[in-house]
Amino acid sequence: MNPDVLLDGDRLRIRETAPTAAGAARERAVPATSVRDTDPDAFPPEIRTAEGETLFVPADRRGELERFCAVNRIPRRPRPDVWGDLLEPFSDTGFTADHQGATLTRLRRAAGLDADDVAAIRARVGPLVRAYNAVHQDWCHLGLADLLDAATADWIPEGLRVAPADRAAFRTWAMRIADLGHGHGPSGGGAVGHPST
Structure with a gap:
């Protein structure tokens, strides 16, 4: 239920970890402009989209998430756990x-x-x-x-x-x-x- 998230320039590439009925994993792209905010310090680090979806990045990629946010001017906002x-x-x-x-x-x-x-x-x-x-x-x-x-x-x-x-x-x-x-x-x-x- 937690998809793999790749930070790719000005977009997120999201690959569902569970294969579809056709057998292939589904992938979708979310532009950085559709990211509401992030919290690299959350456990695990979080990305929140404007649609209300929460995506997770492995802790060892926290630095990559911080760079992605800086380049794409995405606000960093903690929220209550x-x-x-x-x-x-x-x-x-x-x-x-x-x-x-x-x-x-x-x-x-x-x-x-x-x-x-x-x-x-x-x-x-x-x-x-x-x-x-x-x-x-x-x-x-x-x-x-x-x-x-x-x-x-x-x-x-x-x-x-x-x-x-x-x-x-x-x-x-x-x-x-x-x-x-x-x-x-x-x-x-x-x-x-x-x-x-």
Whole structure:
């Protein structure tokens, strides 16, 4: 679900990692003028398009992303790590009640998500992310990139994976939530609903 992104002069070349029904990987181009902003310091580094898509670049290509942004005058803007906070309970680390409370406060202030919103999102993705992290055993950080990987990983039990017909809607839903509080996504619980909404 996370495509390969090549930075090519004044455009991004995006190759879907999963082959199509015809057997070939699909590639598309996005002009640099359609890139809204980037965050090379995110984990992994992020590119956000004007259409709301989040793309990821491997950390070892951070310098290449920074040069691409400088040449193409693409703004560098951090955003709150909403999915990092939402997925925190599924990492291999225990958190104190004070820490959990601080996370909920941050989600409310930065993204407009109240405790019910947070509980609903975590209930929706919890089984999937638990299965994913049972293998990865990440104790440091789980975020949007991990969630999108988990949604299609072939080693995740089939009943937990996102069905192929639902993947585009799930990806859009997850990206809308990632953008909450950034001034571009919807505010509050509107993005919390079912992925097809």
